[in-house]
Amino acid sequence: MKKIKExxxxxxxxIGKSTTTSNISAALSDAGYNVMQIGCDPKSDSTNTLTGxxxxxxxxxxxxxxxxxxxxxxxxxxGFNGIHCIEAGGPEPGVGCAGxxxxxxxxxxxxxxxxxxxxxxxxLYDVLGDVVCGGFAMPIRExxxxxxxxxxxxxxxxxxxxxxLFKGIKKYxxxxxxxxxxxxxxxxxxxxxxDILNDFAQETESTIAGFVPRSLSVTxxxxxxxxxxxxxxxxxxxxxxxxxxxxxxxxKNEYVPSPLESEKLKKWAESWSDKLIELxxxxxxxxxx
Amino acid sequence: MAKNExxxxxxxxxxxxxxxxxxxxxxxxxxxxxxxxxxxxxxxKKGNLKCTERGFQQSGGCILNFYLSVRVSTIRxxxxxxxxxxxxSHAALSYKELYGHIPxxxxxxxxxxxxxxxxxxxxxxxVFGAKEKLIEAIKEAEKRYNxxxxxxxxxxxxxxxxxxxxxxxxxxxxxINATIVPVHxxxxxxxxxxxxxxxFWHGVLKYLVKKPKKKQKDLVNIASMLSYxxxxxxxxxxxxxxxxxxxxxxxxxxxxxxxxxxxxxxVTAPICPTYTDYLSRGLHQYFDVPFFMYPSPIxxxxxxxxxxxxxxxxxxxxxVEILIAEEHKKWVPKMKEIRNKFxxxxxxxxxxxxxxxxxxxxxxxxxxxxxxDELGVKSTSAMAQDFDNILINELEDVIxxxxxxxxxxxxxxxxxxxHITEQTKPDxxxxxxxQGGAWKREGTxxxxxxxxxxxxKWSTQAGYAGAIxxxxxxxxxxxxxxxxxxxxxxxxxxxxxxxxxxxxPLYFAEKGK
Numbered sequence: 001m002k003k004i005k006e007x008x009x010x011x012x013x014x015i016g017k018s019t020t021t022s023n024i025s026a027a028l029s030d031a032g033y034n035v036m037q038i039g040c041d042p043k044s045d046s047t048n049t050l051t052g053x054x055x056x057x058x059x060x061x062x063x064x065x066x067x068x069x070x071x072x073x074x075x076x077x078x079g080f081n082g083i084h085c086i087e088a089g090g091p092e093p094g095v096g097c098a099g100x101x102x103x104x105x106x107x108x109x110x111x112x113x114x115x116x117x118x119x120x121x122x123x124l125y126d127v128l129g130d131v132v133c134g135g136f137a138m139p140i141r142e143x144x145x146x147x148x149x150x151x152x153x154x155x156x157x158x159x160x161x162x163x164x165l166f167k168g169i170k171k172y173x174x175x176x177x178x179x180x181x182x183x184x185x186x187x188x189x190x191x192x193x194x195d196i197l198n199d200f201a202q203e204t205e206s207t208i209a210g211f212v213p214r215s216l217s218v219t220x221x222x223x224x225x226x227x228x229x230x231x232x233x234x235x236x237x238x239x240x241x242x243x244x245x246x247x248x249x250x251x252k253n254e255y256v257p258s259p260l261e262s263e264k265l266k267k268w269a270e271s272w273s274d275k276l277i278e279l280x281x282x283x284x285x286x287x288x289x
Numbered sequence: 290m291a292k293n294e295x296x297x298x299x300x301x302x303x304x305x306x307x308x309x310x311x312x313x314x315x316x317x318x319x320x321x322x323x324x325x326x327x328x329x330x331x332x333x334k335k336g337n338l339k340c341t342e343r344g345f346q347q348s349g350g351c352i353l354n355f356y357l358s359v360r361v362s363t364i365r366x367x368x369x370x371x372x373x374x375x376x377x378s379h380a381a382l383s384y385k386e387l388y389g390h391i392p393x394x395x396x397x398x399x400x401x402x403x404x405x406x407x408x409x410x411x412x413x414x415x416v417f418g419a420k421e422k423l424i425e426a427i428k429e430a431e432k433r434y435n436x437x438x439x440x441x442x443x444x445x446x447x448x449x450x451x452x453x454x455x456x457x458x459x460x461x462x463x464x465i466n467a468t469i470v471p472v473h474x475x476x477x478x479x480x481x482x483x484x485x486x487x488x489f490w491h492g493v494l495k496y497l498v499k500k501p502k503k504k505q506k507d508l509v510n511i512a513s514m515l516s517y518x519x520x521x522x523x524x525x526x527x528x529x530x531x532x533x534x535x536x537x538x539x540x541x542x543x544x545x546x547x548x549x550x551x552x553x554x555x556v557t558a559p560i561c562p563t564y565t566d567y568l569s570r571g572l573h574q575y576f577d578v579p580f581f582m583y584p585s586p587i588x589x590x591x592x593x594x595x596x597x598x599x600x601x602x603x604x605x606x607x608x609v610e611i612l613i614a615e616e617h618k619k620w621v622p623k624m625k626e627i628r629n630k631f632x633x634x635x636x637x638x639x640x641x642x643x644x645x646x647x648x649x650x651x652x653x654x655x656x657x658x659x660x661x662d663e664l665g666v667k668s669t670s671a672m673a674q675d676f677d678n679i680l681i682n683e684l685e686d687v688i689x690x691x692x693x694x695x696x697x698x699x700x701x702x703x704x705x706x707x708h709i710t711e712q713t714k715p716d717x718x719x720x721x722x723x724q725g726g727a728w729k730r731e732g733t734x735x736x737x738x739x740x741x742x743x744x745x746k747w748s749t750q751a752g753y754a755g756a757i758x759x760x761x762x763x764x765x766x767x768x769x770x771x772x773x774x775x776x777x778x779x780x781x782x783x784x785x786x787x788x789x790x791x792x793x794p795l796y797f798a799e800k801g802k
Binding site: 095 | 412413414415416417418419420449450451452453
């Protein structure tokens, strides 16, 4: 069997994880690869822009209706350009245990030998937010994803979540878990935001996989239930995603990042606060991109 | 008598909350300790006690299954729902083992059934939540058993996934005739089993106890008969009956009505102070039912005092003195006889006072040692399953009375118990049927208490009859050591010698963690 590239994409809620992941999937599929995307978020909307804005039945919902009777075909749906779309699913907000849900869903897919059957070149796990509990760490444990990326803006809370993810990776790396491969810098408008993320990468001995500028065309495509790749394939933004997708596919750089201790992270953030005040004074200069 | 003021330290029962605080929180409870009783007392006073993990743990249990489930499952005209995976409910069946041999001719209720359900939670329930299953189980309990109360025992699983039990109860209660009583005994909450009992009392106080319609001046609440035998129950009924008082025994074999009338009683009296504590305080805070914590009716002297305390709250001061005098006529000569026999054995063995290693619960620790003193034996070492601040005064009192002694706190760790037995070489080691690690030794071993269900008179421990029966029981154990001798000859010791050579029996406790 050929080696399947399995990557997990983490990031703070609302940071553009699903948008970015779906565009990467679409770009890779467009380039001729067999792609599978697995949403690991109880909201179950990771693959919406690959399926024309529609929600698909989730693994957990199907299992609930009757274990044993569930076949993999029941939970795998063809999306844009034949991308295999899966949603793990999960409980309604406020009840049950979403983390356990991720474990159950991923275990089911592994047990059913989904990857052997569908033989994707690449599998992308789109995982909710911080690594809040064992369940959401499932994709980075031994035997699941090989590489981890995080989507982060230059906002402190997003960086904070990325730093937490680094802690999780460091912990699991000892037992053969997934390694880190880069930060996907999202929603970039100002050059200073690039500087902040570059500096964070340097501090944590990590790397930037690519910069994705903030763009209205992404929002517009999303509102029409499509990825940018599908809606505006020739746009500048589509080019950005295509390059990012290719870089990620070719990326062999895997390592354990060095998360900052909370006190150090706080100091680092404060140093940037001071710099930004300085930069604001020089507005209109090199400030905007 | 504890104060009944909102700002006081003793005001611990807050029924607007879902459940009780843990014993760790409210009383610095510990499950591991070894040292002098005076050191334990000092550490408790300073607030230094805390639970400790072990590098090697032999057995354990949780606050649900350290007998809470057995106790609740004996409640008559009630149903019990274990809200968790099916395994959490297994201990409910132990009631059969514990009480199966008690004949109904001795007063065991005839209309008793174990009405036992479980929500049998599985993977989907964990992921999606299980409110509907609980509601379904409540409806099923009502339909099948038509009970007066439905107890919901929570488990680790519902605790971890954050099931909102109260909202389910509030939603369904209007449709259900039985009173629904949620009990928050999630195993992960606490390492001290008393927390489970407190959680149970919290539910009882919050949902089941009714506002008193009238005061019943002859009614005495007594909680906990489980760790005593059926004959203890009869002895207590006999003594209070002579004072024209009625006993309201809870929770074992109580009816739901017995719970409802708790607030109408004249007083709440202890058998095991640590077990009764939360209920007593709650009844006092909310319904002005007086209570006392000490002593328990173990030994002649403590039984006298226990009866006098009850008499104080029931207006029986005169009658109680007559009763005590009457009882003394019958029992004190027998006690003297037992003392003399112990003395004879003492002389036979070289003139040193007989040393009994007591394996006791926290409550027994403070009641049994004075009793040993009455028998004319001493206890240089004692074991307790846990210890917390609640019994500080009582422990101080015991040290004053009988002098200092070694204390080992551990919950069912056989090797540690064997260690202390081997190190201290007592004339007799007492052990609990579920706890014992000291059976194979030279010298005598006896049981601390019967397997609860033993309804024979020799198993009595409470009251005057109990003081004599248990004294004789210990004497009898000293007469014949062949069981211990033979079992030591024919079987090996279950731990390695190097462990027994360690100076500290708590070698495996991860102190400072």
